[in-house]
Amino acid sequence: MKFFIDNWFLFLAAATSGGLLLWPLLQRGVTGPKLSPSEAVMLINREKAQLIDVSEPAEYAAGHAAGAKNVPLANLETSGELPKNKALPLVVLCPTGARAARAVGILQKLGYENSRALAGGFAAWREANLPVEKSAA
Structure with a gap:
């Protein structure tokens, strides 16, 4: 838990980059x-x-x-x-x-x-x- 608290910005960066990688896939699904x-x-x-x-x-x-x-x-x-x-x-x-x-x-x-x-x-x-x-x- 201490590791997570000390490195929260790394987890935030990883989550953000993962979301940006998934965004085009989600956009394609909108058109069916x-x-x-x-x-x-x-x-x-x-x-x-x-x-x-x-x-x-x-x-x-x-x-x-x-x-x-x-x-x-x-x-x-x-x-x-x-x-x-x-x-x-x-x-x-x-x-x-x-x-x-x-x-x-x-x-x-x-x-x-x-x-x-x-x-x-x-x-x-x-x-x-x-x-x-x-x-x-």
């Missing part, structure tokens, strides 16, 4: 779990989920999931491209999945509570041999 490509397909087929690609227009034109709507992350809050029915499930993707996770947080603040990111993004979609489209240049 990510979907695998097969889970995304089941959600699309069973619940009529819509694919929202938050890539930049040039990235989207180079290749995107078939049927995905392009709503760049920067335009997400002001876009008229999002479905009017906020109860409709949304599967959000981008090239790697990083922007999609941020987009889910924004969408949930906008009232789209049933939105989830695709784990691995478009790369995982393509790897799963799911349909891909390219926009006409």
